[in-house]
Structures are given as structure tokens and as C-alpha cells.
Amino acid sequence: MNVNFINPFLASLLNVLETMANMKLTPGKPNLKQDNIAKGDVSGLIGMVGPQTKGSLSITFEAPLILEIMHKMLGEKPQNINEEITDLVGELTNMVTGGAKKLLGEKGYNFEMATPVVVSGKAHTIAHKSDGQKIVMPFSSEFGNAYIEICFER
Amino acid sequence: MNVNFINPFLASLLNVLETMANMKLTPGKPNLKQDNIAKGDVSGLIGMVGPQTKGSLSITFEAPLILEIMHKMLGEKPQNINEEITDLVGELTNMVTGGAKKLLGEKGYNFEMATPVVVSGKAHTIAHKSDGQKIVMPFSSEFGNAYIEICFER
Numbered sequence: 583m584n585v586n587f588i589n590p591f592l593a594s595l596l597n598v599l600e601t602m603a604n605m606k607l608t609p610g611k612p613n614l615k616q617d618n619i620a621k622g623d624v625s626g627l628i629g630m631v632g633p634q635t636k637g638s639l640s641i642t643f644e645a646p647l648i649l650e651i652m653h654k655m656l657g658e659k660p661q662n663i664n665e666e667i668t669d670l671v672g673e674l675t676n677m678v679t680g681g682a683k684k685l686l687g688e689k690g691y692n693f694e695m696a697t698p699v700v701v702s703g704k705a706h707t708i709a710h711k712s713d714g715q716k717i718v719m720p721f722s723s724e725f726g727n728a729y730i731e732i733c734f735e736r
Numbered sequence: 737m738n739v740n741f742i743n744p745f746l747a748s749l750l751n752v753l754e755t756m757a758n759m760k761l762t763p764g765k766p767n768l769k770q771d772n773i774a775k776g777d778v779s780g781l782i783g784m785v786g787p788q789t790k791g792s793l794s795i796t797f798e799a800p801l802i803l804e805i806m807h808k809m810l811g812e813k814p815q816n817i818n819e820e821i822t823d824l825v826g827e828l829t830n831m832v833t834g835g836a837k838k839l840l841g842e843k844g845y846n847f848e849m850a851t852p853v854v855v856s857g858k859a860h861t862i863a864h865k866s867d868g869q870k871i872v873m874p875f876s877s878e879f880g881n882a883y884i885e886i887c888f889e890r
Contacts, residue, residue, distance in 0.1 A: 625855070626865075627781055627853050627855075628783060629782060629783015629784070629785070629792070629849075629850025629851070629853075630783070630850055631783070631785040631848045631849070631850050636848070636849075636850050636851055637850065637851055638783070638850055638851050638852070638853045640853060665863070668863045668865070669865065672863070672865030673865075675865075676865075694785045694790070695783075695785070695790075696783025696784055696785050696790050696791065696792055696850055697783070697790055697791055697792050697864065697865060697866035697868075697887065697889055698792070698865045698866075699781050699783075699792045699794060699862060699863070699864050699865065700862070700865055701779070701781075701855045701857075701860055701861070701862055701863075702861050702863070703855075703857040703858070703859065703860025703861065704857070704858075705857060706855055706856060706857025706860050707855070707856050707857065708853060708854070708855055709819070709822045709826070709853065709854045709855075709856070710851065710853050711780075711822070711823065711826030711827075711829075711830075711851060711852045711853065711854055712851035712852075733851065735851055
């Protein structure tokens, strides 16, 4: 995994949430994922296919955090993960990946995005199955944690 | 959603499981997914990107069924969804999508596959977020149920 691949995704999530929801997350240290420790309640996943590489991205939110993001963006706060929330997670997944795609395209790394899929289920785990290294980027906030995981094939 | 897109995925899952695990599933009637009703315990997801369309696929298994598939393929039967099982689900997702890709390529529909992602979590649900229709294909067996869901953008 080229380290140049990490920062565009990290910067894109921070930018999207600050712009859309006036929400500041604190990024932790990106690390190589050794096991499936990033547990969350709702995740957006998207596939990426390019001439040099292919891979997958997931963004996982703990429920209180995504509910607060919805509250800040739309003024309403559902009690649990409903279809509005999964729609929002799908949109955020598209926006974050699209922002990183633009930044990486400027560096000569190009890929196309598939369409996002959103998984709901209490404390589910995600395993990216490709030959490449898995990078997990943790984010924290007073409302809960989020994780981006990316994996590109060598 | 072109109906020609459905049968290759259905046929590919039946073929992969019969060839690899000597396991016969009974296909139910494919239908348009109205809500997120396909619950399962482990799912493989993969993105697809082509010149005409892009989309996503998921294959969801109930735990007793995937544990029995592992048993038939490898002679061992873990007690729960472990990393061997998620590796197997990732492989099956690649094989089923690859089989359908070959059949669809012969008809002039081409796409590239991203890398698979496997989600574990009791009774999770999956929502494909794209503009296209979502098709769900149910499969049953004495050991439990499986579902393929596919969604392609128009």
C-alpha cells in the first residue's frame, strides 16, 4: 500500500463532515489492520477499479455518531438506524471516495467507483479480502468513533 | 434492470456450490427488493464497474448453511463465523461474480470486478444504494438460506 493513498481518504472524510455537518472529527494514527477490530453499527462500502489497481473502501460509524451527523445536517435525529440513515451513509461513502478519487487523480492514480452498499447491524465487523495491505484510519469525536478502511491490491 | 442480468448470477452460485461443495441449493423466485429483508450472518460484497453500467453484488448466508458448506468443502466445521469462513465467503463471492461476468461478457455486457469485502454480524441487513432496481434471489436448503442481491445503475 502506497502511503500516498492514505491521506486523500483521511482528508476527504474530515472535509466532507466539516462542510456538510459542521462536525469535526479527530483523526487517530492510521495503522495496518491486523484483525477485524473495527466494530460499528452502520458501514458504507464501495469498490474501486482502475488500470493500475483495484480495491475496496469501508466507512464504519458507531450509531450515536451517525445519528448526530444526521441531526447536524438535517435538524432531525432518528432514534435508530433507519433508511434515512443508510441513505446518508451511502451518500457520505460516495462523497468521501469521490473526494479522494479527485485528489489521487491529480497524482496520476486513477480509478472508477462502483456503487455503494450500506450494511446495518449491531457491532458488525468487516474484512477486506484482497492481497494488499489493509489500512485502518480511526476517527474519534465526543459522539462516538468512525473508521475508514481501505485495501488496494498490489 | 435487464432480466438477462439475473440468470447468470443465479446459475453461477448453483454451479459454484455444486462443483466445490457438492451442495445443491433450491432457487426461489427472483424479486424486486422492496426493503432490506434479506437478513443473514455473513455476507460477501463486491463492486462492479463497466463501460455501460456499474453496480454491486452481495451474497448473504445464514450461519448454519455456510458452516455446512465449509464442512463439505474442507471436512472441518468451525463452531462459528471465523476468519476461515470469511475467507471462504470472499472466495465464493469472487467465483460467483467471476462466473456471471464470463456469461455476461459472452452477451456483450462487460464489467470489471473490484475486490470483495466480507461482513460478519448476526442478522445484519444490506442496502444497495444506486439508482437502479435491486433484485434479490433467494436460495434455500436444509441447512439454511442464502440470498444474492444485485443492483446495476441504469
